[in-house]
Amino acid sequence: MHVIVTRPVGDAEPLKSTIEALGWRVTLAPLIDIVSNDIPADALRDATSLIATSRNALTPALGSLIDLPFFAVGPGTGAVARGIGFTKVVEGPGTGAELVPIIASRRAELGERPVYLRGDVVAFDVEGALGEAGIKVKAVNAYRSVAAEALDPPMIKALRNGDIDAVTLMSPRTAKTWARLVGALSPPVQLSGVTHLCLSDRVVEALGQTEKDFKVLVALHPNLEEMIALVKRLAANSKAE
Structure with missing residues (x-):
């Protein structure tokens, strides 16, 4: 299994390490870059x-x-x-x-x-x-936060080859960015085999897609712990299949 983690680099490690511990391959593909501001004293x-x-x-x-x-x-x-x-x-x-x-x-x-x-x-x-x-x-x-302007070429290649099983989306803006960048690819890519692991219903709404378009799973509660539980649920379902 190959999972794409779209969190900013500084936030991605807990989710990445958990997924890797399940024996899955993880690729970090931050869609949002976080830049700290200097706060006046x-x-x-x-x-x-x-x-x-x-x-x-x-x-x-x-x-x-x-x-x-x-x-x-x-x-x-x-x-x-x-x-x-x-x-x-x-x-x-x-x-x-x-x-x-x-x-x-x-x-x-x-x-x-x-x-x-x-x-x-x-x-x-x-x-x-x-x-x-x-x-x-x-x-x-x-x-x-600064949104990515394009997907990396290796990511595009993996999508075209059907080499991605799941992608994590933990904010509405990340979901919008993912949908925008994937939708801009030409020729279009097929996402029916990709499970979108969403933090909340608002993230699903921002994605602009439904389960009729492709697979979506939503965390029970909008926090990292429940996202990790969601990943484990997907892992269990995959083994059962």
């Missing part, structure tokens, strides 16, 4: 708590703020926060939409100046949703 100076909906927003530079409450979108981001030194970490199930009510239920921990560390492109408007709940946050762009 005054942007965080008066922060009373931090919110992050991606591990990409976290850097060692936050080490001076580790005593603040930290609201993480999911277990993966929470683990990175603890790795930096944060001890007051509250984790959501994995999406911004699910994190908002958790934050709202613990607003006393936010203090007067909560800071939301975000990227330039977000799947859900956390800032707006918190505003509707009466919580004002200061949004700081901690990173930006």
Whole structure:
């Protein structure tokens, strides 16, 4: 079995190593490049708590703020926060939409100046949703994401030869990028033999395809742990066949 992992290079290793441990071949093909922004010191100076909906927003530079409450979108981001030194970490199930009510239920921990560390492109408007709940946050762009402009020639060759069994898609933007780049290939490639392992229903929607067009499997919950479980499920199904 040959699986394509499309995560940014810095995020791909846990999924890659898990798939390889199953005896499958893995090719890294990042469709989104993450570029950290230099955050001005005054942007965080008066922060009373931090919110992050991606591990990409976290850097060692936050080490001076580790005593603040930290609201993480999911277990993966929470683990990175603890790795930096944060001890007051509250984790959501994995999406911004699910994190908002958790934050709202613990607003006393936010203090007067909560800071939301975000990227330039977000799947859900956390800032707006918190505003509707009466919580004002200061949004700081901690990173930006740059989409790939083309698939690598070896990837295109593998697609044409039917040498790819599955591809992981962990964000709506990654799914859109994959669909755009594959759709631009001429002559078209056949994807009926490729299982698309999607983090959530929103990722499937962004893909612009349905199970009628090609095979799609969706994680039970939108986090890395459930994506790994999804890969193991596919592995078990493949052995059964």
